[in-house]
Amino acid sequence: MKRIRNIGLNNFIVLISSLLLVVFLITFSFIKNAASAELVAHTWEVKNNIRRLMSSINEMESKKLGYLFTNQIGYRHSFENARKDYNERFTEISVLMQDNENQLQRLKLVDSLVNLNFSDFEVILFSEERNVEEIVLKGKLDQENADQIQANLEMMIDFENSLLDERADNYEIWKYIILITIGIAAVILFLSIYNLVKRVQPLMNELLETKERLEFSNANLKSTLTDLHNSNLQKEAEILAKEKAVLESENLNASLLAKNQQLDHFAYVASHDLQEPLRTVSNYLEIFQEDYPERVEGEATMYFEFINSAVDRMRKLISGLLSFSRLGTSGEMEEVDVNEILNDIIDDFDAIIEEREIVIESDEMPKIHGYKLELKQLFQNLISNAIKFTAPDVTPNIQITVDETVSYFNFHIKDNGIGIPDKDFTKIFDMFSRLHSTKDYDGQGIGLAFCKKIVELHHGNIWVTSDFGVGSTIHFTIKK
């Protein structure tokens, strides 16, 4: 930008000053030219007047002679007219020649000679007596004067002619100067414009180049934009696909959750409704036994016992199923101190612990986030299992330990019980699954299924390791 301004300013200054100079020169030349023309006209006027003066002198001369020789009054009038004319011319020329001393001197000389030549005549003219001889004599003298007048006037004309030549030359010269000045002005103008164009040319080229470059980069930008747009579209499509996938998995989760809830609800309703006919059976067994005691005897007593125990077992199974379906619905998750839970359980088992001299040892337990009732049930089921599945002649020894990783607490409950065969490691956590007959070990096969569901409620895992005949360890994790 600075460069452009410099170029513009320099050029402008040169151009303007050149033009001013040229205009000044032209004006000056015109003035001079006009002055020369005026001078030429002036000279012509002077010259004409001199000629007219000459002719009026000649007129005077001829009329004078005419009057002298003829004495006709007409000549005398003509002479007087010519004299008057001469005086006018003289006055005019005197004014015109004010600027030229030499010519004025000559004019005065001429005038004096004219006066000399014609004053005598005028005297004669106005006297009645005239001496012809004297006139003739004087005529000779007058002739000399007349010649002198003629010569002077000729000189004056010559002088004016030379002035005329000089002034005409001047006029011509100024005319040429004007033409030349105009030429110079044209040249300066042309040069300035040329210079300007020449200087502006690179700038223009630069501008054009810049414009082209801009267009090019514009095109580049456009293509980049198109690319971006395309990749954006692609990204959007990917995002959409991802969102769809997320949505699908969310839907799947939701439907799984719904299915789980349906299953729980099913288990609840089923067990709830199963209670009713079962109750009727047991109610009317009771009434039958009350109303017809005489019929319940002998083998019938045994049949009734079987029926009663089956109904009882059925009720336990159903209520187990019902409780199972209700796990995790009893309350909100809260901070639970596992030490407290263990102490409560040991208090509950006080009688059997004393009876079988059971040893329960545990680490310092953490506080965990979970469902209090369910967690208590979990530990209670596991400890009660450990006691239950220890041979009657063995003193149960239960070790409860805990360790932790970044996001889990890992609990281990080790016993010296009868152990579990490897093949049953997963089976034991199934609902209603039992490894032993009711005769040996009583139960409904729901304890570990409960434990599994409770652990899963706390986003953990449960599994078992065991040496068959030596003891088992139940391991489970609870998410922090």
Added chain:
Amino acid sequence: MKKKLKNVLLIDDSESDNFYHERKIRKMGITDNIHISYSGQEALDYLRSELEGVHPQPTLIFLDINMPGMNGWEFLEEYEKLEVAQKGEIILTMLSNSIDERDKERANVYSSVRGFYSKPLNEDYLTDIIKMHFSEYL
């Protein structure tokens, strides 16, 4: 037992349960008047009915939850709208197939409900109810 309850109302759709419950109540000698309604609507009609200008006003009601048509909850909604003369000084207890904490909480909302028991009705429950609400009958 010196005095017997004036009237006991059983609301249950199960004939076998009604029979069993009636038999238990009679055996306990609590009352001589047991009325059985097989649905909520039937029970409401009974409560609104008049005999010589007097509503039945049972002393004790046992209400089953699961019933076809108007169930126990729906009956409670309608029951709460009854006139005092129709409600009387009734002690209403609910009977359910099993004790569900959610059902128990729901029952607590109704001021008329004074007890919540699981079926079947047995001597322990009845003794409990008499001790709590009808000590003068002991």
